[in-house]
Amino acid sequence: QLQLVESGxxxxxxxxxxxxxxAASGVTLDYYSIGWFRQAxxxxxxxxxxIGSSGGSTKSADSVKGRFTISRDNAKNxxxxxxxxxxxxxxxxYYCAVSWGDYVCSLTTQRYTYWxxxxxxxxxx
Numbered sequence: 001q002l003q004l005v006e007s008g009x010x011x012x013x014x015x016x017x018x019x020x021x022x023a024a025s026g027v028t029l030d031y032y033s034i035g036w037f038r039q040a041x042x043x044x045x046x047x048x049x050x051i052g053s054s055g056g057s058t059k060s061a062d063s064v065k066g067r068f069t070i071s072r073d074n075a076k077n078x079x080x081x082x083x084x085x086x087x088x089x090x091x092x093x094y095y096c097a098v099s100w101g102d103y104v105c106s107l108t109t110q111r112y113t114y115w116x117x118x119x120x121x122x123x124x125x
Contacts, residue, residue: 002026002114004096009119012086016123020081022096022116029072030054033102034079035112036070038092038121045095047107049081056103064090086123093118 008020022034035050049060049070058070069082079096097112099105106112 002098004098004114004116006094006096006116006119009094009121011122011124013125014087014123016086017082017084018086018121020083020094020096020119020121022079022081024077024079024098027077027098028074029077029079029098030074032098032100033105033111034070034072035097035099035105035107036068036079036081037095037097037109037112038090039095039118040092043092045109047109048094050105050107051079052103052105053101054103056105059105059107061107083121086121088123091121091123093120 003025033052036048039045051058051070067085072079095118097115099112
């Protein structure tokens with residue numbers, strides 16, 4: 001059974017960094033595109049970064065370009081989101097999700113089938 005577990009969230013000061021992890025079980029992540037999404041209170045869930053299956057390219061939202069980097073470690077069946085220069089507006093619950101076989105990934109929620117439970121990221125002084 002496919003399961004995604006996010007970790008690495010927490011409280012960080014503005015300008016700080018966090019690395020989120022999305023560990024998968026029951027599936028070989030290399031065959032899937034993976035997206036990171038976030039949802040702040042009272043707002044819709046939005047795409048942050050994604051990476052295509054089998055060496056596909058990455059994509060990031062304009063709001064995080066140059067600050068967030070998505071990567072995958074196929075040996076560990078894990079995808080990471082390195083977040084640098086964090087801002088208070090990055091505060092949200094962050095989710096990872098997978099979509100079968102998309103070499104070109106998408107930042108739209110509708111393309112993704114399986115979701116993790118989320119990890120809270122709070123950027124505050």
